Amino acid sequence: xNILETEWLSRMDYGQAWDLQKKLVKEIDRDDRAETxxxxxxxxxxxxxSDRHPEHLLYGKEELTRRGIALYEIDRGGDITYHxxxxxxGYPLLYLDAEGLDLHRYLxxxxxxxxMLLADFGITGSRKPEYTGVWVGDAKxxxxxxxxxxxxxxxxxxxxHGFALNVKKNVEQEGFQGIIPCxxxxxxIVSLETLTGMELQVEEIGIRIIPYFAKVFDYDAxxxxxxxxxx
Numbered sequence: 001x002n003i004l005e006t007e008w009l010s011r012m013d014y015g016q017a018w019d020l021q022k023k024l025v026k027e028i029d030r031d032d033r034a035e036t037x038x039x040x041x042x043x044x045x046x047x048x049x050s051d052r053h054p055e056h057l058l059y060g061k062e063e064l065t066r067r068g069i070a071l072y073e074i075d076r077g078g079d080i081t082y083h084x085x086x087x088x089x090g091y092p093l094l095y096l097d098a099e100g101l102d103l104h105r106y107l108x109x110x111x112x113x114x115x116m117l118l119a120d121f122g123i124t125g126s127r128k129p130e131y132t133g134v135w136v137g138d139a140k141x142x143x144x145x146x147x148x149x150x151x152x153x154x155x156x157x158x159x160x161h162g163f164a165l166n167v168k169k170n171v172e173q174e175g176f177q178g179i180i181p182c183x184x185x186x187x188x189i190v191s192l193e194t195l196t197g198m199e200l201q202v203e204e205i206g207i208r209i210i211p212y213f214a215k216v217f218d219y220d221a222x223x224x225x226x227x228x229x230x231x
Contacts, residue, residue, distance in 0.1 A: 002035065004219035006210050008203055009040035014047065014072055014083060017091070021160045024093050026159050027152050037213060039206035042083035044175055045070040049078035056077045056180040069142075069175065071163045076161035078145035082175035084118050088202050090209070091161060094217065095207025096148070098155040098224065103148060106110050107132055108130040110163050114142045116212040117165075117205070121196050134165075139190035154155070165209075166191040167202050 009017070010111040017040060024053045046057060046069060057071070064071055069126065083089055088209055108127075113127035114134045118141070122150050125134045125141065134142040142165040166172065167189050177227035212222065 014045040044084040076145040086171040088165040113213040
């Protein structure tokens with residue numbers, strides 16, 4: 001098996017994390033760094049993916065400033081979503097060899113790791129064929145949006161961006177009301193705390209997802225690292 005480095009970065013502004021991803025993608029491409037799973041929370045942020053539907057953002061610039069929510073147009077797939085405190089964000093930076101490459105399978109594997117985590121809590125996570133992400137009934141608990149960066153030194157791709165799992169109850173109300181999440185108006189949002197009735201910590205959930213992620217992607221996961229990458 002390959003070793004997967006895991007890093008818990010705590011709270012980080014979106015722009016800083018985006019720059020870090022781009023830096024590490026280059027290092028992994030050069031084989032200067034092991035493949036890595038970054039786990040963190042973000043300050044309140046809306047990100048608009050390559051689908052580019054700005055009409056799904058319901059707040060104007062003044063309201064965004066008043067609420068302290070950053071806005072980024074970024075290079076992942078998908079539409080608009082929210083990131084903020086109480087949400088576990090995972091950025092897998094993995095090398096996908098060109099031989100036998102199945103990009104859709106990569107997305108399904110991300111979903112599967114989250115579904116396996118939910119099962120730990122007695123929750124049945126599911127997929128909706130027309131959408132990417134993880135659902136509990138008709139409520140979305142995890143959004144997924146990725147980028148496949150063409151490797152320069154090898155044949156294949158290196159992944160970036162990733163998943164956002166709603167852990168704390170506050171996530172349901174503190175940002176999603178300002179957007180049409182992923183352009184999907186007919187379904188709601190839910191958190192792990194709401195479903196379990198438990199008080200949970202984001203870092204705890206990050207640690208618990210690592211073995212499922214490693215299993216799905218066939219890695220040996222190294223112990224979770226410190227926050228040194230953020231500097």
